[in-house]
Amino acid sequence: MATGLHLKIVTPEGIHWEGDIDSVTLPGREGEMGILPGHIALATQIVAGELTVQQNGTTLFLAVGDGFVKVTSSRVTILTDMAVSAADIDEAQVELAKKQAEARLQQKLSAEEIAAAQSALAQSIALLRVKKTRSK
Amino acid sequence: MASMRDIRRRIKSVRSTAQITKAMQMVAAAKMRRSQQAALNSRPYSHMLHNMLVSIYTQLENGFFCSPLYSNRPVQKEAVILVTTDKGLCGGLNTNLIREASRFNPESTVFLTAGRKGAQFVHRTKRQLVGEFTFHDAPQYSEARSIVKMATELFLEGKVDKVSIIYPKFKSTMSQTPTTQALLPLTELKPVTDKEYSVDDEDTPETQHSDILFEPSPKALFSALLPHYLNTIVYHVLLEAKACEFSARMVSMKSATDNANSLIKELTIHYNKLRQTGITNQLLEIASATSSLS
Numbered sequence: 001m002a003t004g005l006h007l008k009i010v011t012p013e014g015i016h017w018e019g020d021i022d023s024v025t026l027p028g029r030e031g032e033m034g035i036l037p038g039h040i041a042l043a044t045q046i047v048a049g050e051l052t053v054q055q056n057g058t059t060l061f062l063a064v065g066d067g068f069v070k071v072t073s074s075r076v077t078i079l080t081d082m083a084v085s086a087a088d089i090d091e092a093q094v095e096l097a098k099k100q101a102e103a104r105l106q107q108k109l110s111a112e113e114i115a116a117a118q119s120a121l122a123q124s125i126a127l128l129r130v131k132k133t134r135s136k
Numbered sequence: 137m138a139s140m141r142d143i144r145r146r147i148k149s150v151r152s153t154a155q156i157t158k159a160m161q162m163v164a165a166a167k168m169r170r171s172q173q174a175a176l177n178s179r180p181y182s183h184m185l186h187n188m189l190v191s192i193y194t195q196l197e198n199g200f201f202c203s204p205l206y207s208n209r210p211v212q213k214e215a216v217i218l219v220t221t222d223k224g225l226c227g228g229l230n231t232n233l234i235r236e237a238s239r240f241n242p243e244s245t246v247f248l249t250a251g252r253k254g255a256q257f258v259h260r261t262k263r264q265l266v267g268e269f270t271f272h273d274a275p276q277y278s279e280a281r282s283i284v285k286m287a288t289e290l291f292l293e294g295k296v297d298k299v300s301i302i303y304p305k306f307k308s309t310m311s312q313t314p315t316t317q318a319l320l321p322l323t324e325l326k327p328v329t330d331k332e333y334s335v336d337d338e339d340t341p342e343t344q345h346s347d348i349l350f351e352p353s354p355k356a357l358f359s360a361l362l363p364h365y366l367n368t369i370v371y372h373v374l375l376e377a378k379a380c381e382f383s384a385r386m387v388s389m390k391s392a393t394d395n396a397n398s399l400i401k402e403l404t405i406h407y408n409k410l411r412q413t414g415i416t417n418q419l420l421e422i423a424s425a426t427s428s429l430s
Contacts, residue, residue: 010180010181010184011181012182012371014180015180028351029352042348042351043192044351045351045360068360068364070188077188079188116278
């Protein structure tokens, strides 16, 4: 069995986080999903939500957006639109973004714009949830 | 021979040109730093997404799933997405891109352009333009999405059999190479290994032969991944194009400033020489006048 797990979180803005970890919990499309070292090779999709990383007994919380995950026995690669550590979330700003997304959904839009607004809203909600439950 | 007044006027005008180019150079340099950073930062993401797609695709290649985006037809008509700048004054950047674009057969090629210079070229040479897009200095994801949407529609409706994209690839501040990349059909997918930009090369080969588990299902995953992949590729191209534009503009404006300054120097020397000759002549006249009087 593999001894460690290497996690890499990549966003279009760059490599957000990288390191050796004990386990990671992903907001999978069909429910939460825990990954331990030695996991079977897996490709999956994640939705906006909370990502939990266990590293040397400490737990890190991140809010992530939609994305894709590739898992091999020793390596987890997460490609996502957004990744923010719980401590870095600016609540006021997120509230504002959430309101804007909601307002945008009220207007008449093309299917694509709706999808964009919905994903922005989902991201804001994920950010807020992580902030409220996990900071401190 | 130019008179002294002409030269003085000339120096003044060159100096103000130098001032303008200097200012443009500064502006481009500031924007360049930001856009270069954005382009380089997004590289790992798009490369890893690419590699992920390739490794999944190799799994699926044996035929149980096939997206229409893969249909490999004989190429009768093709579309080219031409990414250029909106404004000129950036050295040979657009010229190189347009040279690349003019290699395509005008009869059987339709163009989608991003950036005004490309659209002007297509219009001027009476090629077929089907879509004209713009993008901001800080490209938006939605701008990439609308380009991709149009290109995929053309492809899926069978109006074109191949889609390529021409864009300037950012190498360094001094060098940008025009690059043609095939976008659709997605048959020639090769893993990218670009060590320079810390792309995870372990991500590709090791798992290709083992079985990968797909959740929720390969088909669902794939149909979500594909459009996202195309959008990301084009978005990344836009970012690179902007980085190239500002780099090229900064370099060309810097050389323009340098040229202007050396011209000013030359003209000043010339002007001083003329002035000196003038004074010498006047002195000689006075001297000869006084000697003839005495």
